[in-house]
Amino acid sequence: MNSKKPLTFSETLIDLIRARHPVLMVETHEGDRVITAAEAVASGPQLRRPRRVILYTVSKGLHIPGQAGKPTSPDVALSEAVKASEPTLFVFFDLHHFLGSQGRPAEPAMVRAVLDAATAFRTGEIPHTLIMVSPGMTLPVDLEKEVTVVDLPLPGADEIETVLNGIVNANAASIVVDLSPDERQRLMQAAQGLTLGEAENAFARAIATDRRLDASDIAMVLDEKRQTIRKSGLLEFISPTGTMADVGGLENLKKWLAKRNGSWLPEAQRWSIPAPKGVLITGIPGCGKSLTATCMATLWGLPLLRLDVGRVFSGLVGSSEQNMRGALKLAEAVSPSILWIDEIEKGFGSSGGGDSGTSQRVFGTFLTWMQEKKNPVFVIATANKIDALPPEFLRKGRFDEIFFVDLPTKEERTHIWKIQLDKRLGGTSEASGDFDVDSGSLNALAERSEGFSGAEIAEAVISACFEAFSERRRLNEKDLHRAIANTVPLSVTQAEQINAVRGWASKRAVAATSISAREEYSTSGSASADDVTSWRGGRQIDF
Missing domain, CATH: 3.40.50.300 (P-loop containing nucleotide triphosphate hydrolases)
Structure with a gap:
């Protein structure tokens, strides 16, 4: 039909x-x-x-x-x-x-x-x-x-091209235009999400800087867009600072995202596939959920917008719904884009009451948009307490998939230790010198840090660097072992909560890692074997 x-x-x-x-x-x-x-x-x-x-x-x-x-x-x-x-x-x-x-x-x-x-x-x-x-x-x-x-949508590509042509023609005698067809397309795409006036200002600023319009001006137009998004007060334009190589483990999730790279492009329609809707990532705090969201923008080469749900709710009656509609409209105008909602349960986990139905209406607006949005906006939501979200948010069709991120396995911990040590000891760092990042040392660190999250490993490296700094010397392996011994991981302090999340995810989510962690935790001190018998690592996908 x-x-x-x-x-x-x-x-x-x-x-x-x-x-x-x-x-x-x-x-x-x-x-x-x-x-x-x-x-x-x-x-x-x-x-x-x-x-x-x-x-x-x-x-x-x-x-x-x-x-x-x-x-x-x-x-x-x-x-x-x-x-x-x-x-x-x-x-x-x-x-x-x-x-x-x-x-x-x-x-x-x-x-x-x-x-x-x-x-x-x-x-x-x-x-x-x-x-x-x-x-x-x-x-x-x-x-x-x-x-x-x-509804008056923000200007489309044709309208932005008209503005670009107008300002170029008006200044043709005094400027140089050096844009290939592809660069011109990227320049116009960078201006999407701006009003016509804002787009004209961005192009004018780019020209006024050096009387040239070339590929280097794309960054300037993106900066203008960043200012506009910041002024909205609801969305934040996040500049990508890392790649998926900075994320230790989570191979299933990485492969899933890599396979959908470019699926919003017109050529994907020849395969009769729709643009992906989004992914919900839940799991243990500090295990790479937010890091994955920020690095995904680099992988896909798309603008990353973070929605602060708390800012959507204001004290004026009716303005919360208007704020949500405005934020979603802006995200679509910037499309293709990635909309990141961090700790989504804090914004939508109590949509049921106490505020004259405002939370419920805002939540309904978001759900309807997720179901009916026409422009390619990929939603990546992270949650620590998945059970706090209403059931209608989790039904099939809202998100393409729900991934569970568990504590890292030994292999993943080895990778994380290497990433963090390379980060702290690389370049001209005074801490480097007495510690070699070899497979034997990394294996020992991974063994000793069983039950640690990625964030806890990162903090252990920082703590060890402080030890070296206090004595103005190089970092050594004992500093790292001491930092591990002095850390009480979340797997110990919140063992019951972690096992409850694992129990939920065992039948309802896909494991973000390609190796089940059950064997490790059944013998560790972080939880008893009886506590983890229901954990199966989530559904495994044959990638």
Whole structure:
């Protein structure tokens, strides 16, 4: 069965205007794009009767685009709009200041003026439509059934290319453009997720620096995007700092991710596969879940955005849902991208109550988006307490797979020790010299650190380096053994919790490591053999 192609913003406007929807609301910072679309629709052949376009702002009142006007209160302007004798699209700005925003209540006279205009526009002989444009508005209850919300997506590749062509043509006499077709495509992709104004600013900054536009300017445009994402306050642009080689063990998870590299590209459609939805990684704290998320961006070569669910919830009624929608819309605009939610149970683990249903609505918004998102945004979520998440979050179809990360095996600990020692003793480090990272030494360290997490191994190396620093000497093997002996690992202090997580994962998750750790822990001091008999290492995938 063929699915319908989603309607564009202009096509949606045409349908709603034809259907005599009296009041539309467009939530955007890009008022100019709304005006451009309204003018194209008003004079286009799709409407049986052409429309005028009249704007309203607090400073200029009702006015024709490009012409002067005089200040008028919005309720008076709406009363004048109702009396218009020609079919008109009224595009009103600034109404959010009067209909409730930033915690301020709506003005009753303003609410009534919109209701009166809605009634007149719906049933009047002369077809009018009111389009309210606002960067953010929480509708009063009285207007919820009268107003139709229309989504204006962030600019697509075609619109960004138009801006790029415009600024290049305007400065052609004084700049040098040195871009291959592939570099030009990457430059435009770097600008995706920006408004047209922000994209134009980014291209202008790149040109102004050296009067050239070349591949080196891609980083500058990405920096502009990073600033924009930071200003949203909800998403954080994470710069990749490592590779999968920095992650010790977790071979199953690494192979799973490597096989899906590039699956969002158009060529993948020839294999009849959809873009991957996401992965949920749960397990013992300190065993590489977050590190995998950050290194995955390097593996796939995609921007990594971190969503802080705590920032989504604010004190203003209705703004939490708006925050979530805005964050998800931005993640899609930047696509293909990776959306990372760290310790997701802290944000969605108590979606059931105590806050008048806000958590439940925000959670529902996120679930619906995960199920229906059309742009390739890969969600990587990490959780330490998987049982705290609601069951509907874990059902098949939300994530492509759920992986369990256990304490590292001996082989993985050997790899982690090598990574951490190379990191601390490499280069010009004063600590290097008296300790050789050979297989025998690493094997001894791995044996002694049974039950340690990757984070605990990293801290043991740091502690040993402090020992060497305190005596201003080189690091030796005794320092590392002493650091191990002085560390009480999580496998001891939280043995019961760890075994409970293992019990959950034994039938519900895929093991992130390719070797079961059961044999090690059945004989270690971290937990008794009886405690771990239910642990089977998770389902093994034949990669």
